[in-house]
Amino acid sequence: MDEFLQNMITYQVAMSTARRLVSLGIISEEEYREIDTIMAKKHGLSLDSIYRL
Numbered sequence: 001m002d003e004f005l006q007n008m009i010t011y012q013v014a015m016s017t018a019r020r021l022v023s024l025g026i027i028s029e030e031e032y033r034e035i036d037t038i039m040a041k042k043h044g045l046s047l048d049s050i051y052r053l
Helices: 003-023 029-042
Strands: none
Touching: 003 029
């Protein structure tokens, strides 16, 4: 599998989990945004990528 595609899938899975944690009230929106930034950097996405939600 292409490395970019693998990174995108892994990023989306991580963010799906984080969104679920927000919906359950386990983490805040601010914590979600922090996680998003960390995961984007870890998976090679620019901070203004169209693939980020």
